Amino acid sequence: MLNKKRGWGQYLRENYDLYLFMLPGIIILIIFNYVPLYGLQLAFRNFSIRLGILGSEWVGLTHFIRFFNSANAWQIIGNTFTLSIYSLIAGFPVPIILALLLNSVPSRRFRKTVQTITYAPNFISVVVICGMILLFLSPRTGFVNMMLNGLGIETIHFMAKPTLFPHIYVWSGIWQAMGFSSIIYFAALSSISPELHEAATVDGATKFQRILHIDLPGILPTASILLILSFGSLMSLGFEKAFLLQNDMNLRASEIISTYVYKMGLVHNDMSFSTAIGLMNSVVNATLLIIVNSMARRLTGSSLW
DSSP states (O other), X not given: OOOTTTHHHHHXXXXXXXXXXXXXXXXXXXXXXXXXXXXXXXXXXXXXXXXXXXXXXXXXXXXXXXXXXXXXXXXXXXHHHHHHHHHXXXXXXXXXXXXXXXXXXXXXXXXXXXXXXXXXXXXXXXXXXXXXXXXXXXTTTOHHHHHHHHTTOOOOOGGGOTTTHHHHHHHHHHHHHHHHHHHHHHHHHHTSOHHHHHHHHHTTOOHHHHIIIIIHHHHHHHHHHHHHHHHHTTTOOOHHHXXXXXXXXXXXXXXXXXXXXXXXXXXXXXXXXXXXXXXHHHHHHHHXXXXXXXXXXXXXXOOOO
């Protein structure tokens, strides 16, 4: 620990080897996280490849105003916000519930089997997951529609209905990620002292009461940190899955900020406009992160800083 009387110079001389170990990570962080910030000025310029970034015309907030005045701006923001909130509300409790249930199962073999089965989807690529979704929900060859037809229900064109897209997007994501996301909660549960459960059992507490009064408070700090991080990326939905499941018929519900940025930046070659939209999205995420972190610190005492 640093002794203020010795000063930073002597402290660094005595511990220079530790800072040398940190140096590669700091360099990588600067190169890949801070140097690219130079390109953010594209959002305030009419970028021209011929003129370069600094030579391009400065236009201020023109691209931001253009986006918010466009006909589909609020629909895109609404779709992004809807899918994000839906994913958070529906998906955040599932790994916690899975971890609590499996932690209470006495059979070690059964617990390991279920963990393996629930972990497996996380290692399937997004492209394969989307292919499976399209195949299973196909109106002609999909087994879901075959089952519905067998029950006397007419064929449903799942991917052609904008109202069904949020449910397909969110619940397929929960299925894919719930097992892997529960690992952190298993680690938190393993740190809870068994003596607490033994004492509660002696006092006549049921298994549900032990989960409610021992396990849940034990993982609450971990859940608070993960919730804060989730809010920090609330508006940053995965581009790949939305883009791969997108078609002309569900575009009204599937067009989100990341897919719109891709189309405007790379398809229509409007780099400045797409950069402005991406910057706006990042500012919203940073604002939400600061607000939720402050609220969590006041309510639970756990926060990122």
